[in-house]
Amino acid sequence: MNARKSGNRLAVLALLLLCGGLVSPAFAQEQPVPSPREQLRQDILSEVAAIEVHGNLLKKVCRYVRPSVVHIEARKKEGESLAYGGSIVDEAGSGVIIHHHDKDYVLTNRHVISQAANQDIKIHLDDGRILRPTQVWTDRETDVAVMAVEAERLIPAQVADSSAVEIGEFVLAVGSPFGLSQSVTYGIISAKGRRDLQLGRQGLKFQNFMQTDAAINPGNSGGPLLNMRGEVIGINTAIASNSGGNDGIGFTIPINSALNIACQMIDDGKVSRAFLGVVLDSQYDSKAAEKLGLPMAKGTRVNGVTEDSPADAAGILVGDVIVRFNNQDIEDDSHLVNVVSLSPLHVKLPVDLYREGKLMVVELELAVRDASVK
Missing domain, CATH: 2.40.10.120 (Thrombin, subunit H)
Known part of the structure; x- marks a missing residue:
């Protein structure tokens, strides 16, 4: 008797599951679809x-x-x-x-x-x-x-x-x-x-x-x-x-x-401007850069080095092209003057040079050019 009742229950459960599987897609299709505006908001x-x-x-x-x-x-x-x-x-x-x-x-x-x-x-x-x-x-x-x-x-x-x-x-x-x-x-x-x-x-x-x-x-x-x-x-x-x-x-x-x-x-009550000790080539241009093998006339070429200056001590030579100073790309000679003048004293600064077809880096400490605070 109990076995027969259990079999009936299983049969009813199987029928319900079958019906649910058949009708669930229909129920899903009846769910509201958001309008284009509502979807955009979401x-x-x-x-x-x-x-x-x-x-x-x-x-x-x-x-x-x-x-x-x-x-x-x-x-x-x-x-x-x-x-x-x-x-x-x-x-x-x-x-x-x-x-x-x-x-x-x-x-x-x-x-x-x-x-x-x-x-x-x-x-x-x-x-x-x-x-x-x-x-x-x-x-x-x-x-x-x-x-x-x-x-x-x-x-x-x-x-x-x-x-x-x-x-x-x-x-x-x-x-x-x-x-x-x-x-x-x-x-x-x-x-x-x-x-x-x-x-x-x-x-x-x-x-x-x-x-x-x-x-x-x-x-x-x-x-x-x-x-x-x-x-x-x-x-x-x-x-x-x-x-x-x-x-x-x-x-x-x-x-x-x-x-x-x-x-x-x-x-100190005053500003000590920095001094590098180089004479720069105002005629340095794209043609000169091309002759040196540089892709463009970035940086500035050294025309002279002051004896016993920071540049002299660092081994900078006439003909070197300074392309970076203290991690800043140098555009031309006036840019280098500005960058040097605003650079700190008493610390070692990197200088990127182009010499005889090769890039090299030297370090130097700038000297002082005094200027009174106004």
């Missing part, structure tokens, strides 16, 4: 996740650097004397807090604070405090300035090696365009090694700018350019513009150069 939600990750990174970088960026106001005199047509103007700019020898300083551009007395400079911190510099150093030839400040709980920025920055890297510019403090813009590094720029009244002698399309406007001067790790790679300095506003061409001083100048001024 695709957007699934693919936007990668962009949101990038956006979240930008938000975190902005929060991380805010305490290290300052807004600067300077009341300065223009002209020789108020009695003879001079005037008082208010300048707004930006700056970034740095740390050197256990003390805090504000790094900025010279043109932001020049002609202003210490008591006429206000440094606005992100937490609302207002500081005045206790000492100011400026360098006319590079437009770098640094100010000593005294306050507790200052947060210096992290700094990267700007020589490692590559064209195409994403960057953030932070500053006070048109007086709007803590503004952030986004872009890429568009070019490196920009020089011979006509920058209004600044007349900078030594130029080796990075170029960015991150929006830089009046008031951004002195503020930091950052990589996606929240590290300072440059000090925003100037724009190329027909309108006076951002046209997508901004220039920033590489932080390696800016810190080199700033630290020299803090430590």
Whole structure:
């Protein structure tokens, strides 16, 4: 009896499974099919996740650097004397807090604070405090300035090696365009090694700018350019513009150069320009490069070497073509002059040479050519 009941149950179960297998495709076909618009919405939600990750990174970088960026106001005199047509103007700019020898300083551009007395400079911190510099150093030839400040709980920025920055890297510019403090813009590094720029009244002698399309406007001067790790790679300095506003061409001083100048001024009260000791060939061109076996007229050819100079000590010879200096590609003779002048002292630097059909690398330490800080 029990065996018969069990057999009936198995027969009913088999029938149900068979019926389920037969009807399940019909049920599946009756499920609602999303409209093209609904499907597009689902695709957007699934693919936007990668962009949101990038956006979240930008938000975190902005929060991380805010305490290290300052807004600067300077009341300065223009002209020789108020009695003879001079005037008082208010300048707004930006700056970034740095740390050197256990003390805090504000790094900025010279043109932001020049002609202003210490008591006429206000440094606005992100937490609302207002500081005045206790000492100011400026360098006319590079437009770098640094100010000593005294306050507790200052947060210096992290700094990267700007020589490692590559064209195409994403960057953030932070500053006070048109007086709007803590503004952030986004872009890429568009070019490196920009020089011979006509920058209004600044007349900078030594130029080796990075170029960015991150929006830089009046008031951004002195503020930091950052990589996606929240590290300072440059000090925003100037724009190329027909309108006076951002046209997508901004220039920033590489932080390696800016810190080199700033630290020299803090430590020595002056800037010691570097000296290589070579005479360069202004006639070096593509034809000369072709004769030497170089694919193009990059670099600069040595026409003479000063006795007992760093170049002489390193074994650089007349006829050598310097193609790289301190890990920077050299475009021509004026570019080498700029790069050498902005390079650090008292450290060994690599120099890539082309000699008799072969590439070689020598190391040297630059000598000092003194120049007073103005």
